[in-house]
Amino acid sequence: MEMRDQILGVAQRLVQQRGFNGFSYADIADEVGIRKASLHHYFPTKTDLAMALIDGFTAQLDSGLRHINESYAQADARLGAYVAIYRDTLEADRMCLGGMLATEAHTLDPVILPGLKRFFARNIEWLTEVLAAGHSQQRFTLTGTASDHARMLLSALQGALLITRATGDREAFNQITALLIAGLSRKG
Amino acid sequence: MEMRDQILGVAQRLVQQRGFNGFSYADIADEVGIRKASLHHYFPTKTDLAMALIDGFTAQLDSGLRHINESYAQADARLGAYVAIYRDTLEADRMCLGGMLATEAHTLDPVILPGLKRFFARNIEWLTEVLAAGHSQQRFTLTGTASDHARMLLSALQGALLITRATGDREAFNQITALLIAGLSRKG
DNA sequence: GTCTATACAGCGATAGAC
């Protein structure tokens, strides 16, 4: 199971940095130190690899969100920790794996799409709960439904990662996230 | 010049739908009806094609923004027309060309990047002006600087396009944009 | 489980005739 995880780790980084159509089995093989033919023992097709990557990334998300829920009681602290995940992604010169695959969706085997959809649904559900809780606690002021705010926040964070890849302006990322949070603390 | 424009049109659509690494000269050749070798007469390398696409897309943006400025005097109307560009992109099952290339930035020839940066700068500059004008006219309430709001709006729109590619939920896109605009009309 | 060897299709790109 160790080699399988090593492959997944390298492949995940390659997808996040170069896109699913931007790397090959040869790239993975070089890094993990086996021949590319051997990779097919673990992931017969590249589509199999993609599905395993989404499952793994969704598991990482679930684990991260569970950890946030255990570490922070208040909605604004939870949201701040969620934003920090994106900041860490940016610092690692990566896109969100889900966001990267979303842009490439039209080129992917359709069997991959339900898992990708599930990943985004998971994010929106968790954010919706946090926003609704913060609203009840009068820590957040919402202009629309909690679920609409959740989708907007997710969009803005994904988009901020995307744009920073082109502009290279990491300080702008911080200003964007600060503004997003400020927009929730405002008195309506 | 007609064939060149036809090639650019097809290539632009392919980049926006499939990504720069998701199509080949053969795909273009099939659609425009010439052999793929002949494409190299217009664009010797794929990098040349990419640069022409960015230049063309930035020209389309400039033309669109000029048209908005001529058609609408008020900041909120101008912003609404800008959002409509993204809605049209979504309806055409496309990503923004700039956004798509941004995700793939790590796989592109570096000579492409300045043009890509310029495209985003253009968007942010125009948005900043519109937001600052709306603020002066007391049509918009800003929580941060106009330029920060501009970056946030651009991020949210790019991200909304990206997410909708995975979820397929076009109504969510409309709710996100409505919320973005509502957030500006609010009294601070 | 990893290897060598290889199949086979596709890629971007070039040469040279017309």
Next chain:
DNA sequence: GTCTATCGCTGTATAGAC
């Protein structure tokens, strides 16, 4: 300006030995 032909390389994937 478009064609045919082809190069060299890389892509995913398979067969079969060890």
